[in-house]
Amino acid sequence: MTITYEKQGHIGIFTIDNGKVNALTFAMHEQLYSHLKEFLNDTTIKVGILKGSEGKCFSAGDDLNEGDVYPEGEDTTEKIISLSRNKPIIAAVNSWCLGAGFIYLILLTDIRVAGNGARFGLPEIAYGMAGGSGSSRLPLHIPRVWANWIALTGEKVTADQALQYQLINEVVPDDEVFDRALEIANMIASHPLIAIQTEMECLDKCPEMTAEEAINLTRELYDRQLQIYHQEPDAKSGIEHIKAKNL
Numbered sequence: 001m002t003i004t005y006e007k008q009g010h011i012g013i014f015t016i017d018n019g020k021v022n023a024l025t026f027a028m029h030e031q032l033y034s035h036l037k038e039f040l041n042d043t044t045i046k047v048g049i050l051k052g053s054e055g056k057c058f059s060a061g062d063d064l065n066e067g068d069v070y071p072e073g074e075d076t077t078e079k080i081i082s083l084s085r086n087k088p089i090i091a092a093v094n095s096w097c098l099g100a101g102f103i104y105l106i107l108l109t110d111i112r113v114a115g116n117g118a119r120f121g122l123p124e125i126a127y128g129m130a131g132g133s134g135s136s137r138l139p140l141h142i143p144r145v146w147a148n149w150i151a152l153t154g155e156k157v158t159a160d161q162a163l164q165y166q167l168i169n170e171v172v173p174d175d176e177v178f179d180r181a182l183e184i185a186n187m188i189a190s191h192p193l194i195a196i197q198t199e200m201e202c203l204d205k206c207p208e209m210t211a212e213e214a215i216n217l218t219r220e221l222y223d224r225q226l227q228i229y230h231q232e233p234d235a236k237s238g239i240e241h242i243k244a245k246n247l
Contacts, residue, residue: 005035010046010189017053021060029076047188051092061099086197092181106136115174121156
């Protein structure tokens with residue numbers, strides 16, 4: 001039972017691997033936290049992919065055999081949620097994406113590809129273990145009426161419903177999920193890291209700002225971006241880069 005992390009060019013790949021349903025254990029939350037820190041600190045890596053192991057689901061949630069109280073010290077899931085993440089992660093979802101797996105989908109991924117057999121949900125309400133809509137801040141990510149439906153009914157929603165609810169970006173055949181996620185990751189990885197990080201910060205901070213605050217932050221980040229990017233020995237200016245591509 002593990003979460004592995006491997007590098008493929010400028011892409012970091014996180015794989016959940018534990019039994020038939022890829023249940024998440026306390027140790028696996030710790031592994032994920034460690035891998036995420038490595039991912040964020042590595043300047044050669046620009047984008048990530050989070051997936052379940054081949055032939056299995058994304059994750060059906062926490063391993064309930066371990067109970068619901070973290071053994072000792074700080075809850076690692078809280079540390080993961082509080083990470084300041086300036087690189088995007090793409091979800092590649094097959095089959096079940098439930099409970100803690102669903103929460104990580106919401107909080108740790110920015111673009112989401114699902115197979116047509118994928119199923120999503122927060123079924124814990126049926127067992128008196130509700131609250132996933134709070135830790136994931138679900139109503140901030142999808143329309144409130146759909147967040148209400150997922151949280152209060154406990155029903156699993158299909159990939160097509162998830163697309164309708166604006167929970168995911170695309171539905172593809174089950175056997176094409178990872179390939180499509182990798183294709184998107186390569187599109188993102190073709191851009192300068194500082195530009196990716198700039199957009200991530202804008203996407204994270206600007207929606208909660210006034211228009212004036214958002215403009216000021218964007219100007220500050222834009223200037224910082226140019227300064228860092230042009231320090232690279234072979235860097236062209238943005239205009240020169242566009243001209244070179246005949247755009």
